[in-house]
Amino acid sequence: MRHTTPDGPTAQGAADVPTNVYTDRAIRLATTSDIVALVAIENTSFPGDRLDRRRFRYLLTQANSVTFVDVDGAVVRGYIMLLLRTGWRGARVYSIATHPAHLGCGVAARLLTAAERWATAHGCVEVRLEVRTDNAASLALFRKRGYVAFGRHAAYYHDGMDALRLRRTLAL
Numbered sequence: 570m571r572h573t574t575p576d577g578p579t580a581q582g583a584a585d586v587p588t589n590v591y592t593d594r595a596i597r598l599a600t601t602s603d604i605v606a607l608v609a610i611e612n613t614s615f616p617g618d619r620l621d622r623r624r625f626r627y628l629l630t631q632a633n634s635v636t637f638v639d640v641d642g643a644v645v646r647g648y649i650m651l652l653l654r655t656g657w658r659g660a661r662v663y664s665i666a667t668h669p670a671h672l673g674c675g676v677a678a679r680l681l682t683a684a685e686r687w688a689t690a691h692g693c694v695e696v697r698l699e700v701r702t703d704n705a706a707s708l709a710l711f712r713k714r715g716y717v718a719f720g721r722h723a724a725y726y727h728d729g730m731d732a733l734r735l736r737r738t739l740a741l
């Protein structure tokens with residue numbers, strides 16, 4: 570998933586979310602008030618290459634990105650972050666994670682659905698991402714949603730693990 574540093578202007582229209590993205594009322598756009606919860610999810614979900622408070626703040630406020638959270642009242646159960654790039658009609662899943670207390674409850678599936686709907690509504694024709702080759706849960710999540718491998722980055726992660734490149738064409 571993430572590795573390189575994104576940059577660029579704030580995603581145009583990120584706040585202008587079509588209502589059909591929210592067919593599930595547990596999903597909303599992330600704000601800077603979610604940063605503490607996002608860091609907590611991050612620290613319990615990833616062994617390395619973690620996003621810290623500063624990085625989340627940048628990604629939420631300045632990067633060409635959009636982030637959704639899955640919530641139950643005040644509890645943030647998980648998040649997904651998409652990166653966009655000028656001149657490419659696609660979106661990259663930069664990160665997705667579910668708090669360990671809520672694994673296996675459909676949180677990631679809901680987040681991915683919302684992100685794909687947002688991407689489709691904003692003119693994207695495909696979604697891409699990188700996944701560690703040893704991340705069975707993530708590979709299962711994306712393969713089940715129709716993502717297919719189209720390449721590999723050797724020694725992509727901090728510990729030398731390869732990344733599988735996955736993509737899915739969005740229905741327009």
Ligand SMILES: CC(C)(COP(=O)(O)OP(=O)(O)OC[C@H]1O[C@@H](n2cnc3c(N)ncnc32)[C@H](O)[C@@H]1OP(=O)(O)O)[C@@H](O)C(=O)NCCC(=O)NCCS
Binds near residue numbers: 647668671707
């Ligand atoms: C990958 C991750 C986001 C899945 O989150 P989740 O909320 O538990 O996933 P869901 O409950 O929505 O499951 C959706 C699908 O993912 C797959 N899946 C999820 N967890 C799985 C597991 N432990 N083993 C195998 N498949 C799994 C299944 O296909 C599942 O569908 P099903 O329940 O109908 O079989 C979560 O394990 C996580 O946060 N891992 C740590 C961070 C990480 O690795 N992020 C991905 C980086 S690429």
